[in-house]
Amino acid sequence: MDTFIGIDLGTSSVKLLLVADNGAILNSVTQTYGVSYPHDGWSEQNPEDWYSGVIGGIIRLLIDQDKTEVKGIGVGGQMHGLVVLDKDDKVIRPCILWNDGRTQAETDYLNNEIGKSALSDMTANIAFAGFTAPKLLWLKRNEPQNFKRIAKIMLPKDYIVYRLCGGFATDYSDASGTLLLDVKNKKWSDGMCDVCGVNKRALPRLYESYDAVGTVVSDVAKQLQLSANTVVCAGAGDNAAAAVGTGTIANGDCNISLGTSGTVFIARDGFSVDEHNALHSFAHASGGYHLMGCILSAASCNAWWMDNVLKTPDFAAEQRGADDVRGTLDLFFMPYLMGERSPHNDVDARGAFIGLRPTSTRRDMTLAVMEGVAFALRDCVEVAKACDTPVTKTRLCGGGAKSALWRKIIADVMNVPVEIPAIGEGPAYGGAMLAMVACGKYKTVKDATDKLVKISHTVYPDAQKAAAYEKRYDIFKQLYPALKNVYKSISEL
Numbered sequence: 001m002d003t004f005i006g007i008d009l010g011t012s013s014v015k016l017l018l019v020a021d022n023g024a025i026l027n028s029v030t031q032t033y034g035v036s037y038p039h040d041g042w043s044e045q046n047p048e049d050w051y052s053g054v055i056g057g058i059i060r061l062l063i064d065q066d067k068t069e070v071k072g073i074g075v076g077g078q079m080h081g082l083v084v085l086d087k088d089d090k091v092i093r094p095c096i097l098w099n100d101g102r103t104q105a106e107t108d109y110l111n112n113e114i115g116k117s118a119l120s121d122m123t124a125n126i127a128f129a130g131f132t133a134p135k136l137l138w139l140k141r142n143e144p145q146n147f148k149r150i151a152k153i154m155l156p157k158d159y160i161v162y163r164l165c166g167g168f169a170t171d172y173s174d175a176s177g178t179l180l181l182d183v184k185n186k187k188w189s190d191g192m193c194d195v196c197g198v199n200k201r202a203l204p205r206l207y208e209s210y211d212a213v214g215t216v217v218s219d220v221a222k223q224l225q226l227s228a229n230t231v232v233c234a235g236a237g238d239n240a241a242a243a244v245g246t247g248t249i250a251n252g253d254c255n256i257s258l259g260t261s262g263t264v265f266i267a268r269d270g271f272s273v274d275e276h277n278a279l280h281s282f283a284h285a286s287g288g289y290h291l292m293g294c295i296l297s298a299a300s301c302n303a304w305w306m307d308n309v310l311k312t313p314d315f316a317a318e319q320r321g322a323d324d325v326r327g328t329l330d331l332f333f334m335p336y337l338m339g340e341r342s343p344h345n346d347v348d349a350r351g352a353f354i355g356l357r358p359t360s361t362r363r364d365m366t367l368a369v370m371e372g373v374a375f376a377l378r379d380c381v382e383v384a385k386a387c388d389t390p391v392t393k394t395r396l397c398g399g400g401a402k403s404a405l406w407r408k409i410i411a412d413v414m415n416v417p418v419e420i421p422a423i424g425e426g427p428a429y430g431g432a433m434l435a436m437v438a439c440g441k442y443k444t445v446k447d448a449t450d451k452l453v454k455i456s457h458t459v460y461p462d463a464q465k466a467a468a469y470e471k472r473y474d475i476f477k478q479l480y481p482a483l484k485n486v487y488k489s490i491s492e493l
Contacts, residue, residue: 002441003069005058006432008238008425009050009077009157011035011097011260016057017425018065019432021441023452025423027065031057036094041101041339041347044094047083047159054160058224067224072231072435073164073216076241076427077157079177082135085152092146095156096135099261099296099338101347103134106141110134110179114195116277122191124183124273124281125176129339129347130296133179136196153202157235165214165232170204173240176282181206183283184271207234209241209285210437210445233438235431236285239263239292242426244433246395247453249286249446254391256410256418257426258400262298262373264342264380266291266389278343278383285434286445291389293342293380298373299400301335301351305369310362319405322367326409327468331355331364332476333372334483342380344480348491354479370406371469374413375476381414382477393417395455397426412465413473422456 001020008015012035018027031053036044062070080098085091096102110119110127119126127134132155140147154162155178158170175181175188180196180203182189188203207213216230235241239257242248243265248255251269256262268289273281284290297304306315336349353368381391393416400406401424411418423429433448442448 002071004432004435005073006428007075008427014053015428016061017428018061029057029061043097043100051163072439074233074431074435075157075235076238076431079237080130081156083154083159084150086149087151098130103129103138104347106134106137122189126277131179166217167213168204169213171209171234172283173285174237209236210434212438231439233435238427240285241430244285244430245426246397246421247449254394256394257398258299259398260300262295264293274387295376296338297335318366327465331368333368335372343383348487374409395419407459411459411461413469415461415466418459419455422454
């Protein structure tokens with residue numbers, strides 16, 4: 001039996017799966033690491049912590065397993081992070097993460113002075129504060145000596161691939177989020193490299209996600225007791241990897257992820273662009289394309305509410321009884337704890353409860369948090385609908401998808417059936433499947449998903465609840481415009 005390692009390089013931890021060629025999960029390991037917040041709105045990590053977590057995780061993963069059966073490794077990883085190495089392959093500074101908000105000035109420069117139209121022509125996207133190109137401009141302006149030392153520019157999962165097999169590589173799905181890729185033509189954009197002052201020799205070679213980049217280098221193979229012939233594939237950005245893991249491959253397929261951030265991911269056979277660039281137009285790990293909306297805070301809103309405010313680990317207990325009042329609240333939560341990306345593109349946006357009364361309860365506020373995340377995801381779905389991309393059903397993954405209550409809320413707020421995959425380990429499972437394709441176990445990504453991805457059950461919308469949520473969503477979508485200038489004023493205090 002051949003086995004494959006799938007890796008999900010997340011923001012707070014790395015999850016590793018050992019997957020048999022028939023799709024069965026043989027073992028699972030999670031390694032945690034920290035995030036640094038050196039200034040308000042900044043978010044950084046040490047790439048060495050990722051690598052240590054991956055190596056330690058693989059060692060734990062393979063305890064009591066037949067290591068000779070491991071044929072390939074695939075990595076799905078957090079997107080947009082800026083990893084820079086010098087000529088000696090030393091990390092120059094901590095990685096600036098996807099949810100870091102320091103680059104508003106650079107984002108404004110790109111969108112307003114270079115121009116959104118020009119950006120869209122060059123890359124199919126406009127600038128968002130979390131993207132990689134604004135981070136490079138920030139580095140150039142604020143840490144010029146570090147910028148001059150750059151020999152290699154990588155994304156987080158590419159650093160892991162580089163350390164494992166020595167291949168300086170990235171894939172099209174992850175590269176799409178740099179704002180340096182000509183997504184339509186799948187090549188680095190000369191124009192954007194000029195804008196950012198980047199030498200293309202510092203950018204990695206581009207691959208499809210399922211392409212083999214190399215094999216595990218000898219010292220790593222020895223450390224992990226793996227064959228030196230173990231293949232490492234290019235891997236994918238976490239959302240594209242999750243889409244593979246949930247079987248979101250065919251044109252029009254939709255997957256919603258309730259992770260630290262939240263995404264609406266819609267697969268497309270061909271290239272397309274939202275005319276307002278409120279959704280991202282990216283390449284897919286399958287070889288096709290996709291549209292994606294991303295909200296910066298999703299399940300992390302619930303974690304903030306439970307951990308920081310209520311100070312309880314018992315999420316299930318806090319949700320008890322909430323189903324009885326679902327759709328009846330006149331209380332709203334705006335889930336912009338880290339600012340917001342899609343569709344508002346506003347780093348100044350803040351979280352807020354609106355509609356509190358003396359009768360508002362702890363249960364009501366817990367429910368409002370979960371509903372607010374669903375409404376923000378609905379904002380992204382509405383943009384897709386306006387692009388003639390109807391969402392008639394969706395799959396659901398991520399940590400928040402484990403909540404039966406949240407599944408119902410998503411089904412009713414979106415008013416579509418929600419399919420729950422039998423295996424909910426989206427990015428790591430997708431990474432393992434990409435490795436299978438790279439090793440020739442399956443001819444295409446679709447062949448792998450058709451064979452391996454199963455749906456455990458479907459949550460159907462309740463017509464009465466859906467109608468109630470429709471009225472509440474009409475109110476929710478008025479709230480951000482009403483508070484936009486207030487958020488700006490708060491940020492200037």
